[in-house]
Amino acid sequence: MSAGLRLHRKVHVELEELAARGVLSWDQANKLKARYPVAPRSLGVLVKVFAAVGAVCAMAGAGFLAQEHVIALYNFLKDKVDWRLAAEGSLLLAFVALLLQGSKLKALRPRPILGELFELAGAFALQGLTVVMARHYATGSDNWPALLGIDAGLLLLLAYALGNRLILWYALADFFFYFGAETGYVSGWGAYYLGMTYPVRFLGIGLVTLGAAWAHGELVRGRLAKFTRVYAHYGLLLINLSLWFLSLFGYFEDGNVRWDGTATERLLFSCLWAVVSVSSLLAGAKTGLRLLRGYGLTFLMINLYTFYFQFVVANSGAAWFVHLLLTGGSLLWLGFHMETVKSAAMLAEEKEGAND
Numbered sequence: 001m002s003a004g005l006r007l008h009r010k011v012h013v014e015l016e017e018l019a020a021r022g023v024l025s026w027d028q029a030n031k032l033k034a035r036y037p038v039a040p041r042s043l044g045v046l047v048k049v050f051a052a053v054g055a056v057c058a059m060a061g062a063g064f065l066a067q068e069h070v071i072a073l074y075n076f077l078k079d080k081v082d083w084r085l086a087a088e089g090s091l092l093l094a095f096v097a098l099l100l101q102g103s104k105l106k107a108l109r110p111r112p113i114l115g116e117l118f119e120l121a122g123a124f125a126l127q128g129l130t131v132v133m134a135r136h137y138a139t140g141s142d143n144w145p146a147l148l149g150i151d152a153g154l155l156l157l158l159a160y161a162l163g164n165r166l167i168l169w170y171a172l173a174d175f176f177f178y179f180g181a182e183t184g185y186v187s188g189w190g191a192y193y194l195g196m197t198y199p200v201r202f203l204g205i206g207l208v209t210l211g212a213a214w215a216h217g218e219l220v221r222g223r224l225a226k227f228t229r230v231y232a233h234y235g236l237l238l239i240n241l242s243l244w245f246l247s248l249f250g251y252f253e254d255g256n257v258r259w260d261g262t263a264t265e266r267l268l269f270s271c272l273w274a275v276v277s278v279s280s281l282l283a284g285a286k287t288g289l290r291l292l293r294g295y296g297l298t299f300l301m302i303n304l305y306t307f308y309f310q311f312v313v314a315n316s317g318a319a320w321f322v323h324l325l326l327t328g329g330s331l332l333w334l335g336f337h338m339e340t341v342k343s344a345a346m347l348a349e350e351k352e353g354a355n356d
Contacts, residue, residue: 085136102162200246246273
């Protein structure tokens, strides 16, 4: 028996004794005991993993054995079948079949994640279908970013129709690439568009997305209310990444990214980024939202290290060994400190549960 299981059994004994003395109710003791399992871990997960690996290996082996026959079949059919139409039909069929299977699984299972994954696979098939159709009916404009925008719109509608957060993330990722690429396409692939550099463009999109998160949190109820966290994560990520790039390079209005001669700009953007991070921490402390605290703390630390390397290390390269000691030591201290805080929080939670 492992040391962990022995410790858990001792905890069970102590909890039963406390319940017998009336310090805890049996219901409270049973709830606490559930946190400390004493049964050995089931091998079911390991069996499933090995089964999946075995199935993949068997399929790969069968593919290699049938390689010559598959090539012969392809050579026989290549002049007799319109492969683009065949691909479009197959992808459309896969899209419908995966959505139906996902909907069925979501209705049968208490945890809809498997069904949502099938729906996400259907979203992949949908984008594959649009790509094949775009190649099939291309007009020669080479405006491929527009295709990403169309896909983003279709996936957004699909996400709302199915109430699927995974597809919403997929749609937002498509929009990220569409917005950057389309504005670059319109501006002749330069960095300047509507008076905004690439980071500032996404800073604006991040603010708009946070507005969408707030609107969902205040106005939307039901299955779409969970989209609030997706928009909040996306908006905070874009805002912080944009400010990170601005703190590294400053503001520029052409395709030539520069670093020399921008110390003042970079310092100002570093300060602005610090204000945003501290504001996130304060807002998280006031509202109790861990999401805000997490982003605020994470990017405040990144900002501090970025500032240190930009304005201290860059101007004192001869003392590189000191910088290594300071950086490594601070990271070690930070890791131990966060582990201590996490352990204290877990102990406080367990004590609170015992008191309840």
